[in-house]
Amino acid sequence: MQAFEYAQPTTKDEAVRLLAGANGSAVALAGGTDLLSLMKDHIVAPKRVVSLKQVRDLRGIEFKPASGLRLGAMATFEELLDNRDVRKHYPALSQAAEGVASPQVRSMGTVGGDLCQRPRCWYYRSGFGLLATYNGKPLVPDGDNRYHAILGNSGPAYFVSPSSLGPILVALGAKLHLHGPDGNRELAVEKFFVTPGSDQETEHALQPNEIVTEILVPAPGGAKMAVYEVRQKEALDWPLAAAAVVLSMDGSTVKTARVVLGHVAPVPWPAPEAEQYLAGKPLEEEVAAEAGKAALSKATPLSKNAYKVQLARVAVKRALLRAAKGEA
Numbered sequence: 001m002q003a004f005e006y007a008q009p010t011t012k013d014e015a016v017r018l019l020a021g022a023n024g025s026a027v028a029l030a031g032g033t034d035l036l037s038l039m040k041d042h043i044v045a046p047k048r049v050v051s052l053k054q055v056r057d058l059r060g061i062e063f064k065p066a067s068g069l070r071l072g073a074m075a076t077f078e079e080l081l082d083n084r085d086v087r088k089h090y091p092a093l094s095q096a097a098e099g100v101a102s103p104q105v106r107s108m109g110t111v112g113g114d115l116c117q118r119p120r121c122w123y124y125r126s127g128f129g130l131l132a133t134y135n136g137k138p139l140v141p142d143g144d145n146r147y148h149a150i151l152g153n154s155g156p157a158y159f160v161s162p163s164s165l166g167p168i169l170v171a172l173g174a175k176l177h178l179h180g181p182d183g184n185r186e187l188a189v190e191k192f193f194v195t196p197g198s199d200q201e202t203e204h205a206l207q208p209n210e211i212v213t214e215i216l217v218p219a220p221g222g223a224k225m226a227v228y229e230v231r232q233k234e235a236l237d238w239p240l241a242a243a244a245v246v247l248s249m250d251g252s253t254v255k256t257a258r259v260v261l262g263h264v265a266p267v268p269w270p271a272p273e274a275e276q277y278l279a280g281k282p283l284e285e286e287v288a289a290e291a292g293k294a295a296l297s298k299a300t301p302l303s304k305n306a307y308k309v310q311l312a313r314v315a316v317k318r319a320l321l322r323a324a325k326g327e328a
Contacts, residue, residue, distance in 0.1 A: 022048040029051045138155065151261065161262065167244035170189050179211055228316075230315050244261075
């Protein structure tokens with residue numbers, strides 16, 4: 001690991017100044033579960049690391065029935081799982097957090113860090129850049145693409161968004177508060193994730209020297225919700241496919257639905273085809289299965305990852321049935 005300067009600001013303004021004062025060679029440190037690995041592998045080599053652990057404004061979890069849920073960006077997965085209001089009013093957030101099986105990651109990993117973590121693509125992690133190219137040629141289409149995107153993969157990006165919380169936060173209509181040199185701004189979580197068009201871009205809509213400060217989730221309003229992940233093993237592992245659903249119901253009939261896929265595209269992937277199919281139908285097993293097929297109707301698998309299409313269909317079906325049963 002390359003030597004670096006370590007800073008511990010106590011306010012978000014101080015954090016932004018420290019990030020801006022390193023001539024583009026500074027990074028923000030939250031829990032460190034991803035950043036330290038990137039630094040050890042020499043994927044990033046900052047001259048300054050700005051820890052956010054002492055910034056009190058970035059902590060805490062608060063719920064108000066009228067306005068909804070506030071998650072401080074530095075709230076940990078463990079705090080999220082332990083929070084009664086989250087378990088009661090946002091069970092799908094708890095389900096997504098439970099997918100992070102490692103006690104160590106739960107105790108250190110933060111909700112803001114989860115949204116900002118970098119792709120797990122082995123080409124990227126091996127130093128071939130975010131878009132995984134060699135001598136100007138993309139490596140993924142003809143390479144080992146077992147775990148790469150099956151949606152939004154027309155190029156040049158083929159990685160999948162690794163965020164555990166991203167899909168359900170998009171489905172819930174959550175917003176981010178960001179703080180940078182120009183002050184505060186608000187951004188929908190759905191717009192925070194972007195597909196880069198070059199290696200000079202990133203997969204997040206953060207402006208230079210800007211940090212995530214909090215996540216605001218609207219009041220649930222009686223919605224039924226669930227997350228379902230398909231993974232190769234129960235131990236610490238990233239899902240092969242996931243689905244997050246939020247349903248407004250009239251008895252057993254779906255009034256409106258939000259269906260967002262995870263780990264199948266460079267961003268959390270909304271599935272309007274499934275949402276349109278579900279509207280006005282009773283949420284039965286056959287309907288849930290057809291919704292899964294609709295959600296993947298535009299999938300374009302690569303040479304070695306066609307199996308993910310069926311896994312994602314199943315994830316949608318089981319998330320819908322889980323939401324209908326109100327399983328926490």
